Amino acid sequence: MPARFWERLEAYAKWPGFALVTGQVADELIGYTLGYRLPNRSAWWRGFRGDVDPELLVENGERTFAVTQLMVLPDWQRRGYAKQLHDALLHDRTEERATLLEKPDNVPALMAYLSWSWQRFGQLQPFDDAPVYESLIHDAGNRS
Structure with missing residues (x-):
């Protein structure tokens, strides 16, 4: 894996509420x-970018869990493993909602998230040189 991945993982692991779920089949890491x-x-x-109540964009340190990565190796995709990983990550969260960003051209991922009760929230360009992502929200009362 690229060094930047490990740098980001180390940084994420220091944040409060950090969680990591791995998926394995017969001792092989699949996602x-x-x-x-x-x-x-x-x-x-x-x-x-979106038309929402500005209060929905205010974080208090308890409100929102950010899903920053979800990956399943190509040979294991389209078998339900991504959904299992997703559900395991969100299962015991105490936050009122979760959010994630997805590239608009990743139609299979977007359709999967929408089928898992995520809702389009708006768009987000976190930095000037970053792509514009679809911003999705998932309510705590609707975690599976």
Whole structure:
């Protein structure tokens, strides 16, 4: 894996509420998902584009869990493993909602998330040189 992945993983692991779930079949790692709780006054929503109540973009350190990665190796995709990883990551979360960002051209991932009760929230460009992502929200009362 690229060095930047490990740098990011080490940084994420220091955030409050960090969680990592791995998937294995016969001792082979086939996928993983991870995320963390957005801190008080998080900059996560910087670059948000959408028509929502501005209060929904304010973080208090307890409100939102950010799913930052979900990956299943190509040979194991389309077998339900991504959903199992997703559900395991969100199962015992105490936050009222979860959020994630997805590239708009990743139609299979977007359709999967929408079928798992995620809702389109708006778009987000976190940095000037970053792509514009679809921002999705998942309510705590609807975690599976």
